[in-house]
Amino acid sequence: MIEENVSLPRIHYLNSHYGWKSWLFTTDHKRIGLLYMVSITLMFFLGGFFALLIRLELLTPQADMFTADTYNKFFTLHGVILIFFFLVPSIPATLGNFLIPLMIGAKDVAFPRLNLLSWYIFVIGSLFTLWVVAVGGIDTGWTFYTPYSTTFANTHVIAATLGVFFTGFSSILTGLNFIVTIHKMRAPGLTWFRLPLFIWSLYATSIIQVLATPVLGITMVLIAAERFAKVGIFDPALGGDPVLFQHMFWFYSHPAVYIMILPSLGVVSELISAFTWKRVFGYKFVAVSSLMIAIFSFIVWGHHMYVSSMSIYAGMLFSILSYLVAVPSAVKVFNWTATLYKGSVSYDTPMLYALGFIGLFTIGGLTGLFLASMGLDRHLHDTYFVIAHFHLIMVGGAVMGYFGGLHYWWPKMFGRMYPEWWGRLSALIVFVGFNLSFFPQFIIGYLGMPRRYHVYAPEFQVLNVMSTAGSSILGVGYLLPLVYFIWSLRYGKVASNPWRAKGLEWETTSPPPPENFLEQPIVTEEAYNYPTRPAQPGKQTGKLTGGLNPPASPTATATGTGREAEVV
Amino acid sequence: MMPLTILTTCFNWTAAALRLPLFPEQASANAPNVDALYFFMLAVCGGVSIAIVLLIFYFAVKYRRRTPDQLAEEAHVPVALEWAWIIIPSLFFMSFFGWGAFLYFADAKAPKDALEIACTGRQWMWKFQHPDGQREINMLHIPVGKPVKLVMVSEDVIHSMFVPAFRIHMDVIPKRYTEVWFEATKPGTYHMFCSQYCGTEHANMIGSVVALEPHEYQTWLNGAATGSLALRGEALFNKLACNGCHTGDAEARGPYLPGLYGRNVQLTTGEVIVADENYIRESILKPGVKIAAGYDNIMPGYDGQLTEEQIIELVAYIKHLGKKYEQFEPVAPPTAPAPRPAGQNPDQTLPTGNVKPSMTPGTSPPATTAPAGAVPTPPPASEGTRPKPN
Numbered sequence: 001m002i003e004e005n006v007s008l009p010r011i012h013y014l015n016s017h018y019g020w021k022s023w024l025f026t027t028d029h030k031r032i033g034l035l036y037m038v039s040i041t042l043m044f045f046l047g048g049f050f051a052l053l054i055r056l057e058l059l060t061p062q063a064d065m066f067t068a069d070t071y072n073k074f075f076t077l078h079g080v081i082l083i084f085f086f087l088v089p090s091i092p093a094t095l096g097n098f099l100i101p102l103m104i105g106a107k108d109v110a111f112p113r114l115n116l117l118s119w120y121i122f123v124i125g126s127l128f129t130l131w132v133v134a135v136g137g138i139d140t141g142w143t144f145y146t147p148y149s150t151t152f153a154n155t156h157v158i159a160a161t162l163g164v165f166f167t168g169f170s171s172i173l174t175g176l177n178f179i180v181t182i183h184k185m186r187a188p189g190l191t192w193f194r195l196p197l198f199i200w201s202l203y204a205t206s207i208i209q210v211l212a213t214p215v216l217g218i219t220m221v222l223i224a225a226e227r228f229a230k231v232g233i234f235d236p237a238l239g240g241d242p243v244l245f246q247h248m249f250w251f252y253s254h255p256a257v258y259i260m261i262l263p264s265l266g267v268v269s270e271l272i273s274a275f276t277w278k279r280v281f282g283y284k285f286v287a288v289s290s291l292m293i294a295i296f297s298f299i300v301w302g303h304h305m306y307v308s309s310m311s312i313y314a315g316m317l318f319s320i321l322s323y324l325v326a327v328p329s330a331v332k333v334f335n336w337t338a339t340l341y342k343g344s345v346s347y348d349t350p351m352l353y354a355l356g357f358i359g360l361f362t363i364g365g366l367t368g369l370f371l372a373s374m375g376l377d378r379h380l381h382d383t384y385f386v387i388a389h390f391h392l393i394m395v396g397g398a399v400m401g402y403f404g405g406l407h408y409w410w411p412k413m414f415g416r417m418y419p420e421w422w423g424r425l426s427a428l429i430v431f432v433g434f435n436l437s438f439f440p441q442f443i444i445g446y447l448g449m450p451r452r453y454h455v456y457a458p459e460f461q462v463l464n465v466m467s468t469a470g471s472s473i474l475g476v477g478y479l480l481p482l483v484y485f486i487w488s489l490r491y492g493k494v495a496s497n498p499w500r501a502k503g504l505e506w507e508t509t510s511p512p513p514p515e516n517f518l519e520q521p522i523v524t525e526e527a528y529n530y531p532t533r534p535a536q537p538g539k540q541t542g543k544l545t546g547g548l549n550p551p552a553s554p555t556a557t558a559t560g561t562g563r564e565a566e567v568v
Numbered sequence: 569m570m571p572l573t574i575l576t577t578c579f580n581w582t583a584a585a586l587r588l589p590l591f592p593e594q595a596s597a598n599a600p601n602v603d604a605l606y607f608f609m610l611a612v613c614g615g616v617s618i619a620i621v622l623l624i625f626y627f628a629v630k631y632r633r634r635t636p637d638q639l640a641e642e643a644h645v646p647v648a649l650e651w652a653w654i655i656i657p658s659l660f661f662m663s664f665f666g667w668g669a670f671l672y673f674a675d676a677k678a679p680k681d682a683l684e685i686a687c688t689g690r691q692w693m694w695k696f697q698h699p700d701g702q703r704e705i706n707m708l709h710i711p712v713g714k715p716v717k718l719v720m721v722s723e724d725v726i727h728s729m730f731v732p733a734f735r736i737h738m739d740v741i742p743k744r745y746t747e748v749w750f751e752a753t754k755p756g757t758y759h760m761f762c763s764q765y766c767g768t769e770h771a772n773m774i775g776s777v778v779a780l781e782p783h784e785y786q787t788w789l790n791g792a793a794t795g796s797l798a799l800r801g802e803a804l805f806n807k808l809a810c811n812g813c814h815t816g817d818a819e820a821r822g823p824y825l826p827g828l829y830g831r832n833v834q835l836t837t838g839e840v841i842v843a844d845e846n847y848i849r850e851s852i853l854k855p856g857v858k859i860a861a862g863y864d865n866i867m868p869g870y871d872g873q874l875t876e877e878q879i880i881e882l883v884a885y886i887k888h889l890g891k892k893y894e895q896f897e898p899v900a901p902p903t904a905p906a907p908r909p910a911g912q913n914p915d916q917t918l919p920t921g922n923v924k925p926s927m928t929p930g931t932s933p934p935a936t937t938a939p940a941g942a943v944p945t946p947p948p949a950s951e952g953t954r955p956k957p958n
Contacts, residue, residue, distance in 0.1 A: 068768045141765045147742060148725040148767055152691070236743035242726055243741065276631075278640040282650045307728065308739045309746045312676050316669050323661035327654060334653040337620060340627035342643035347632070355624060362620050366613035373609070373664050375671025379602050379735040382728060382763040446606070447592050448732025450763035453771035457759060459589050533639045 006496045008415045012511040027112035028514055033098035034413070035119050039126060040086050040094065041482070046133075047082035048478060050074045055437075055471040061458045071454035072139035073155070077132075079142025084164050085126055087398050088256060091263035092209075093122070093174055095405045096202050098413060100178060102505035102512060103196050105187025105521040110180035118173035121166055128163030132156045141452060143253070146234035146245040150226040158227055161220040168217045171259075175209030178202055187504065189523035193287070196503055196527050197273075197280060200287040201266025204294035208255045208262070212298065216252035219245065243308055250301035258297040260394050261361075262290060264401025265332055268354045268361075271404050272336045274501035275351035276343025279528040282335045289328035296325035306377045315374055322372035329365050333358060342535070348499065349423030353404030356431040360400060364392030367442065385445025388438040396434055403430070403481060408499070410485065415510045416492030422484045430477035436470025502530060576603065595758055595779065596734035597751040598675055603735075605667050612660060678749035682715035686797070686880040689720065689727035689740040692769035694760065697880060700789060700796050706775035708760065710752055711785035717749040719845060723876050728764035731777055739764055743853075745845040752779035801885025804878055813867065822867060823860045826889040834861040848883050 013030045023031060053074050057065045066074065097115065101108050109115050132138055138160040140149040149157050182203050186195075223245075225231045232238030234245045273280045280286055302310060302318030336358055345351070367389040370376050380386060403426075411417050440463035449460045456464070496510040508517050582590060594600055631641075685708070686697040696704045710716045720729060720740040727740040729748060733756075738748035762773035780788060805811060813822035823833075833843045836859045841847060850857055852874070855867035874882070 063771075068771065072765075072768065072770070139768070143765075145726060145765065148765070152725050152767060236741075276640055278643075281645060282647075285650055285654075306672075307737045308726075309741055309744065312672060315672070319669060320662075320665050323658075323665045326661055327658050330657045331650075331654055333620065335650075337623055337627070338645055338649070340624060340631065341645065342641040343627070343631050344633045344638045344640045345628050345631050347628075355628065358624060359617075359621055362617050366617055369613060369661065369664055370606070370609055373605065373668025375602060375605055375668040376609070377668075378672060378737045379732070381737050382730070383732075443590055447589055448730070448759060448761065450730060450761045452765045453761075455771045463589075531639055532642045535641045535643065 003495055003498050006494050008494055009509040009511070009513065011513060012415070012509065013514045014414070014511055016514045025116070027108070027116055029097050029101055029109045029112065029115060030413075030512065032115050032119055033094050033096075036089060036093040036097060036122070039119075039123060040089055043081050043085040043126065044090075044478075045482075047078050047086055048475065050078035050081070052471060052475055054078060055468040057454055058456070058464045059468050061456050061461050063455050066454070068454060069139060072141075072452070073137030075452060076138050076141050080138070080160060080164065081129060081133075083142055083256070083260075083394075084167050085122075085129060087260040087394055088167075088171055089122060089174070090260070090398060090402050091267060091405060092178070092202055092205055092259075093119075093170075095198075095267065095402070095409060096174075096178060096205075096263065099409065099505055100181055100199060100202060101185065102412075102508065102516055103199055103503060104182065104185060104190055105504045105517060105523065106181065106185035107515050107517070109177050110185055111177050114173055115177055118170040118177070121173070122170035125163045125165075125167030125170065128159055128166065132159045132163065143249060144220075144223060144245075145249075146223070146226070146240075146242045147236065150223055151235050151237065158224045161223050165217050165220040165224075168213045168220070171209045172213045175206035175213075178206040179210065182206075187521050187523050190504075193284060194523060194525070194527050195287070196266075197269035197283070197286055197290075198263075198266035201262045201269070201290045204290040205259050205262045207291075207294050208259050208297060212252045212255040212259075215248060216256075219248040219252065222248075243305070243310065246305050246308055247301065250304045251298075254301040254304065255294075255297040257390070257393065258293055260398040261401075262293060264357065264398045264405075265290065265329075265361075267401040267405040267408075268336065268357050269332075270503075271350050271354035271408055272339050273528045273530075274408065274499050274503075275346045275348060275354070276339055277500075277530040278339055278343040278532070279526070279530065280335060281338040281341075282331075283527065286332055286335050289331045292328040293325060296321065296328070300325055303372055303377070306374050307381050312374075319372055319374050323369070326365060326369060326372070329361075333362055333365070346499075347424070349418075349420060349427055350404045350408035350499075352424055352427035353400050353407065353430075356427060356434075357397060357400040357404060359431075360392050360396030360434065364389060364396055367392065379448075380445060382451055383445040384441040384449050384451060387451050388441035388445060391438050391441075396438070400430065400434075403427075406481070406485070408501075409505075410488070411495040411498055412505060412510045412512070414489055414492070415494060415496065416488050417495040417498060418481075418484050418488040418492055422480060426477050426480040426484075429473060429480065433470050433473030433475075433477050437467050437474050438470070440464070440466040440470075502528060576600075576607075593733040593754070593756070593758070595752055595754045595756060596731075596736070597753055598671075599733070599735045599753075601671055601674075605664075605671060608667070609664055612664075675749070678717035678747060679715045682717040682749055683711070684717050684719060685710070686877075686884070687718045687720040687729065687740070688723060688876050688880070689729070689762065689766075689773075690723040691725065691767050692762070692773040694729075694762075694773070694775045695877075697797060697877065698789070699798075699884070701800065702789065706760075708775065708777045709785060709788050710777060710779055711782045712752045712755050712779050713782065715749055715751045717747060719880075720746050720748070721876055721880070725766045726764050727762045727766050727773065730761040730763040731758055732761070733758040734777070737763065745849060747845075752777075755779050755781055755784075797881050797884035798888035799885075801881035801883070801888070804882055805885055808870070821863070823863055825886055828889065829887040835859060836861050836863075845883055845887070848886050849879055852879060852882060 013028055017026075023035065026032065026035075053066070054071070057063070057071055057074075063071070097109070100106075135156060138153070138155045138157055140153050140155070140157060144157070144161065182195075182199060222231070222233050226234055226238075226240070230238055232240045234240040234242055236242055269280050269286055300318055300322045302314055303322045306315045306319075336354075367385070371380055371386060371389060407418065407423055444460050444463045444467075447460060449456055497506045504521055504523070505512075507521055576591070576594070594603060684699060687708075688695040688697075694706050694708070696708050698704075718729065718738075720738065721744065722740045722742045724742060726742070728737060729740055730737045731750070734750040734752065736748050736750050738746050740746060756779055758777045758779065760775040760777050762770060766773060810822075813820060814825050815822075828843050829848070831843050832840050833847070834840050838861075841858065847858065851867075853871040854869050856865045856869065859865050
């Protein structure tokens with residue numbers, strides 16, 4: 001889409017203050033969002049680099065690139081970095097921080113200083129982890145299973161667990177901030193069921209962050225304590241119970257999967273609506289399904305432990321609950337599909353990411369059903385089938401959503417557009433590379449290749465080669481946006497609301513002024529209130545009425561949107 | 569089960585045509601059942617994914633934005649549809665759950681006549697002890713057509729026993745026995761993996777399961793045996809002077825052990841538990857934790873004084889002492905078949921020396937290997953499955 005005669009606003013949040021202090025001591029949620037973005041991008045490419053090394057090693061059945069120990073450190077760092085330092089903070093800390101106040105018509109989040117603190121805590125946690133990478137790594141797997149992690153591992157477990165512990169606080173503070181912000185800072189007239197679905201999903205995510213992350217913190221502290229003080233909580237040699245650790249760990253780490261995917265679900269709801277110019281079908285169902293997922297996510301942790309000597313009756317309960325949590329996820333997919341019906345579907349980059357997301361999330365979710373079934377999990381547990389499943393959800397889901405959101409709100413953040421053609425290409429490459437990487441892994445998994453093997457039986461090789469080929473394509477797909485986004489900061493075409501999308505965040509200038517809105521916005525309509533044309537059998541096209549074009553300046557009153565900008 | 573046979577055949581043909589393995593061997597009685605559920609879910613989930621993807625393509629093409637200003641059409645989708653796609657998937661999910669849980673429960677407990685083999689996992693090897701005392705490392709010889717139960721324990725970290733061809737998987741945990749059982753249906757050599765990350769050489773903690781025809785297994789058994797597990801356990805029992813208190817008399821300071829295994833035991837706390845391997849093990853190592861009602865806490869704990877293999881031998885001896893009240897008598901030496909007390913499993917005391925390999929009475933006749941895809945009748949589910957105390 002091309003906008004005519006748009007110019008950047010004279011003052012916006014990027015140029016209102018200058019100097020490194022104005023960034024490091026800022027309390028502006030938009031700047032903090034960008035700080036987060038820079039830090040997690042570094043972590044993303046570091047973790048991705050480890051992923052490529054892992055796939056390279058798996059080209060052949062023998063260990064011909066790395067020793068066993070090195071390989072173990074690589075997959076551990078790949079997991080720890082990408083889960084705790086990229087996926088968990090990705091959408092909430094960047095897009096969430098940037099957009100929540102804009103979307104609800106607030107000047108900032110509820111606790112701006114706390115927001116900055118959470119970034120500093122995140123950086124401290126990251127530095128711990130980077131230090132671990134620098135001095136020799138950790139080889140316990142990101143799951144830190146005891147008693148290996150507490151007694152037998154000779155790597156930097158304590159430093160890594162402390163890093164994760166610190167980052168947990170950043171996650172808790174972010175969640176706390178969002179909950180209070182969404183409760184108390186909404187613009188007049190913005191009722192709960194007028195909120196954008198992105199806000200709903202972040203609200204659900206924040207609940208999980210606040211309630212689940214402390215358990216991870218405690219667990220990490222207990223591991224560290226067990227390592228240096230021999231407390232005897234997990235190590236059976238000291239009278240502990242190793243399976244207790246698995247319960248405590250998954251009590252956080254299963255909800256954590258939903259911390260990663262829920263924001264993406266929200267982003268995709270926004271994208272589908274914006275690129276069909278249509279209200280999301282079954283808005284209330286989609287909104288409530290986010291909360292349902294958040295609630296159910298707390299009571300399914302045991303499905304990671306069917307074969308861990310847990311009681312089979314407990315296993316049965318966790319199995320049935322795991323199927324229940326799949327229902328709201330399925331509802332979202334069906335509703336997005338129904339939203340496309342009779343929409344006005346454009347093929348801009350964010351939409352391609354969103355459609356790719358739906359495909360991957362569907363396959364990822366459905367393969368989760370296989371693993372939730374006790375009888376099948378007895379075969380599939382800890383095989384590559386599991387790897388493929390959770391990568392489809394976390395990478396195919398969370399990362400596709402994150403990238404889609406970045407492309408969609410990029411002009412909002414910087415007032416400039418990325419090159420559209422390259423964007424579509426990257427969406428396509430990521431989708432193809434992703435499927436080629438992980439589809440063969442389902443087959444390898446059912447064949448019985450266990451996870452975390454650097455040497456494997458020769459009959460698995462052909463599929464592993466496919467997977468490695470896919471991962472290199474995926475790597476290219478991830479590097480492209482890095483290049484053209486940086487390019488667009490200077491040379492991109494100036495844009496304000498190139499999608500002609502609705503929502504409070506588009507009611508202000510792009511990039512927004514430091515205080516977000518020059519006047520207090522007042523909401524008088526439902527979310528996604530796009531004008532429609534009467535149902536037509538033919539191929540006639542309705543003319544666009546006023547209201548989709550953003551106001552030329554924030555002081556002008558938008559006509560026909562029902563939102564009256566009033567001086568308060 | 570005709571569709572399953574057809575599907576399996578199709579899969580195998582596809583695999584042969586593509587020169588790709590798509591599907592692991594079905595080598596246990598349970599494998600076809602697991603695969604049946606797998607194919608059912610594959611059909612349902614695959615159908616749904618294809619339907620959704622095609623629908624998205626169809627909508628995205630049909631309703632694409634033809635002019636820059638084209639608005640969405642008014643669409644009236646009934647809300648009933650929303651409830652339909654909440655309820656119908658839920659029903660499918662429950663069918664997946666029910667089938668999967670049924671599969672798991674049907675095989676949760678090993679049949680009573682299963683051949684028990686002890687398995688000890690350690691970084692980074694699998695050690696096996698057969699009832700007659702044969703020991704193996706990273707190899708497990710088993711007879712075809714007979715249920716085999718592995719009683720497993722780890723010496724260091726958590727491992728996991730995984731035999732893809734049998735579709736079985738069970739974690740192996742330090743200081744606690746876990747069980748898994750299977751019945752091989754096809755002679756052959758199958759992969760055995762450790763699938764729980766256990767440190768540096770995790771990927772090399774692999775072995776082979778060798779399924780043999782019963783007579784071949786017999787031949788193999790007649791290799792070097794050094795006295796049955798129970799016999800070695802008895803020697804240890806006497807050496808450690810356990811028989812000083814567990815005399816079997818009514819006035820003894822220690823509880824009466826014959827018939828203990830599998831029985832309900834009342835504790836001093838009033839709780840009633842089942843005396844399984846884990847209880848016996850715990851009572852040897854930490855006797856003060858669960859004291860049988862009517863006895864004092866006077867037994868010394870043997871925690872740290874016994875190797876895992878010695879504990880396995882002791883437990884085997886105590887289990888051997890029968891499941892009914894009967895005369896407390898020593899284990900017959902392995903030179904002659906032991907007289908089988910009433911109501912007791914035929915234990916694996918087999919004649920050693922130059923005996924022709926033959927079917928000993930009490931073992932099941934060799935099962936004919938089922939054709940690929942045929943579903944053997946599932947073993948009868950044993951009654952009284954109880955959750956393992958954790």
